[in-house]
Amino acid sequence: MKLLTRETDYAVRVLACLAGKGSGQSCPVSLLQRESGIPRPFLRRITLALCRAGILVSSRGKNGGVKLAVPASEINLSGLIGVFQGEISLGNCLFRKKICPARKTCVLRRKLHNLEATLRRELAGITLASLLKKD
Numbered sequence: 251m252k253l254l255t256r257e258t259d260y261a262v263r264v265l266a267c268l269a270g271k272g273s274g275q276s277c278p279v280s281l282l283q284r285e286s287g288i289p290r291p292f293l294r295r296i297t298l299a300l301c302r303a304g305i306l307v308s309s310r311g312k313n314g315g316v317k318l319a320v321p322a323s324e325i326n327l328s329g330l331i332g333v334f335q336g337e338i339s340l341g342n343c344l345f346r347k348k349i350c351p352a353r354k355t356c357v358l359r360r361k362l363h364n365l366e367a368t369l370r371r372e373l374a375g376i377t378l379a380s381l382l383k384k385d
Contacts, residue, residue, distance in 0.1 A: 254331070255335055256292075257295070257299075257334040258331055258334045258335060260286070261296050261299070261300060261330050261333070261334060262327075262378075262381070263286045264288065264293070264296055264297065264300070265300070265318070265322070265325060266378065266382060267285050267286050268282070268306070268316065268317060268318050269322040269379070274317060274318075275317060276313065276315040276316065276317045277315045277316060277317065279294075282297075297316050299334065300316075300333070301316070303329075303333045304319055305318070305319055305320060305333070306318060306319055321379070322379040323377050323378070323379040324377070325377060325378040326373065326374050327377075328370055328373035328374040328376075331373065338366055340362050340365055340366050340369070
């Protein structure tokens with residue numbers, strides 16, 4: 251099981267670079283690519299997804315680029331996973347949506363749902379701002 255995909259990891263890198271630039275400051279994609287080390291096709295896909303999610307805004311032209319649309323303190327890991335990976339799920343029922351006689355009483359399923367809820371809460375508490383803090 252992989253908790254974070256490459257896209258989510260790249261998104262955190264992009265957002266960390268932008269947050270380090272200061273609030274409201276636009277960053278050209280070429281500079282972002284150099285600083286983050288992310289290949290251009292991935293960077294384009296990541297920035298587009300973040301713009302669609304309302305986390306980034308982009309502008310064209312001479313002074314164009316991307317910038318944070320929301321403060322770093324409001325961007326959390328749970329939300330980023332949702333954008334790039336979908337809902338957090340530790341395990342699916344073996345039968346998926348087919349009828350399973352133990353579906354409502356399955357103790358393993360109940361435990362996994364509890365773990366998922368705990369994981370979601372913990373990931374929601376990890377903000378971009380908290381990742382950038384130097385302890």
